[in-house]
Amino acid sequence: MTRIFAISATILAAVAVGVASYAVVAHNGSKTVVREVTVSGGTPTAATSTTGASAATVYQGAYKGVVEITVATSSSPYGGQAQAQGSGFVYDGAGHIVTNEHVVEGANSISVRFWNGASYKATVVGSDPSTDVAVIKVNAPTSMLHPIALGDSAALQVGQTVVAIGSPYGLEETVTEGIVSALHREMTAPNNFTISDSIQTDAAINHGNSGGPLLDLSGRVVGINSQIKSDTGENTGIGFAVPSNTVKSIVTQLLQNGNVQHAYLGVGIANASNGVQITQVRPGTPASQAGLKTGDVITRLDGHKVTNPGELGQAVDAKRPGQTVTLTYTRNGSTHTASVKLAVRPS
Numbered sequence: 001m002t003r004i005f006a007i008s009a010t011i012l013a014a015v016a017v018g019v020a021s022y023a024v025v026a027h028n029g030s031k032t033v034v035r036e037v038t039v040s041g042g043t044p045t046a047a048t049s050t051t052g053a054s055a056a057t058v059y060q061g062a063y064k065g066v067v068e069i070t071v072a073t074s075s076s077p078y079g080g081q082a083q084a085q086g087s088g089f090v091y092d093g094a095g096h097i098v099t100n101e102h103v104v105e106g107a108n109s110i111s112v113r114f115w116n117g118a119s120y121k122a123t124v125v126g127s128d129p130s131t132d133v134a135v136i137k138v139n140a141p142t143s144m145l146h147p148i149a150l151g152d153s154a155a156l157q158v159g160q161t162v163v164a165i166g167s168p169y170g171l172e173e174t175v176t177e178g179i180v181s182a183l184h185r186e187m188t189a190p191n192n193f194t195i196s197d198s199i200q201t202d203a204a205i206n207h208g209n210s211g212g213p214l215l216d217l218s219g220r221v222v223g224i225n226s227q228i229k230s231d232t233g234e235n236t237g238i239g240f241a242v243p244s245n246t247v248k249s250i251v252t253q254l255l256q257n258g259n260v261q262h263a264y265l266g267v268g269i270a271n272a273s274n275g276v277q278i279t280q281v282r283p284g285t286p287a288s289q290a291g292l293k294t295g296d297v298i299t300r301l302d303g304h305k306v307t308n309p310g311e312l313g314q315a316v317d318a319k320r321p322g323q324t325v326t327l328t329y330t331r332n333g334s335t336h337t338a339s340v341k342l343a344v345r346p347s
Contacts, residue, residue, distance in 0.1 A: 003102045003132075003190075003210060003227050053217035055177040058163045061219040063175070064146040065090040066212060068113040068167040069099055069122075069136070073106040081108075087166035087212030088112070089221060090147045091135070091251065098251055099211030100226055100242075101127040101134040102190050112138045115173060120144075126254035129191040130262050130345060132226055132242055133250040134211075148213060151220030153243035156180050156199065164203040164225055164239075166212025178203030178237075186310060187227055187240050191347060193262075196313050197243050199223045205239035214241045221247070263319040264345035267292065269309045274330070275299035276312045290338040292329065299335075300328035316342065 071084040088099035097112060104110060110122040120140040127134035160180045168174050182200040189195050201214060205225050214223035223241030230236045253260045266285020267278045275297045281287050298306060302325050306312040319325060321344040328337050 003100070053219075055161075055163045055175060058215050058217060058219050059165065059175045062089075062148050062163075062165060062213070062215055063173055064115045065148040066115070066165045066173065067097060067138075068170070068172045068208075069097070069103055069211060070111045070113070071104055071107040072109045074108060085167065085170055085208055086210040087208065087225070088136070089213045090145050092147050093142060093145050095138045095140055095145060096125065096251075096255065097122065097136045097138055098224065098247065099134050099136065100224060101129050101132045102226075103211045104134050104136060105129075105190070110136055112136070112140070113172065114140070114144050118144060126258040126260075128250050128254065128260040129347070130189050130193045130260070131195055131246055131250050132187075132189050133224065133247055133254070135251055135254045148215070149220050150244045150248050151216050151218065151222045153197070153199065153222045153245045156183060156216070156222055158183060161217055162201055162203055162222065163215045163217070164201070164205055164209060164212060165215070166205075166209035166225060168204075168206035168208040170208055176204040181238070184310060185240060186313075187242075193345065194309075194313055195226075195242055195246070196310050196317065197246065198226075199241040199243055201239050201241060202237040203239060204235050204237070206235045207233070209239075220244075223247075261321050262345035263316050263321050263323065263342040265316050265340065265342060269298075269312060271308055272297045276306055276309055278329075286340045286343050290327070290340040292327070292338060292340075293331065296329045296331050298327055298329045300326075302326055303328075321345075 067088050069086050069088050073082050086103035088097045091098045104124055111119050112122045113119045120138050122136040122138040125135040125137050158180050162180055164176045178201050181202050185198040185200050187195040187198045205228055209225045212225050213221040214225050216222050222244045225241050227240045229238040250260055266282045266287045268280030269276050270279050278294055278296045281292055301315045319342055321342055324339055324341045326337055327340055
């Protein structure tokens, strides 16, 4: 799977005579594993009523809050300076813009272009590679700032209509419509950790859509468009978004602290018939110090049942580094418990 921001590189000739430009697709050589996770228990919350709403009305209400982001970096493999281009949306009236971490990674300078063509410089407030979320701050007049409210991604239903707005291939203010194709997917973040509960959609998403909003028919952001699955690097109707409930938590921490610390257990995990099997215990981690071993099957965390890796991951993510949790697990047919003091997830 491919992260969906566009890159162009400007190469300066060795004798500084000419400048050549070209466009390339930003594959970065990365592969992302997408997994379906079955979530047990409870009935999905009904979606907000949107009688009479359409992609047109959503667009009219939101387009002034969607921006195009251009980032200059020095990471071009061909020398000179590279430019990455993605999307984002206005988070508040103070000038904070939310986008993907991979859009602004390695930025030397950032420019934000608004709906009317006006551009302003921005700086990074903070970013989190574990969830691919970043906050930047733009130096723009208050009159240019039209925040878009976050919705509740936990209320989404499969088949529900959603709308994506962004700048695919630099075509700013492009709107596409689709449905929620699936829920509870898992994406691999830029630092190879898992982004849980991701949203799959068939709304057309292409390079340059990265960081742009996925909206429900109430015009609320329910996700950040981040990746596509494609053999060609072009849209095939399989796109993925970071859920808005994750975005809300991460952005709150970034605005408060400039960074995010995730709790860390230190195990590799896989599905098991009766819980979550440990496939690896990393040396020196909380799991190792608590005596957990490869082959153990975790069944509960703090008394709450976990039936798959996604549920265990979300349960750990809900904690803070330094907190102690009680794990219930089985080993060789016997049930055991262990107190584990969670650490800070490594970068």
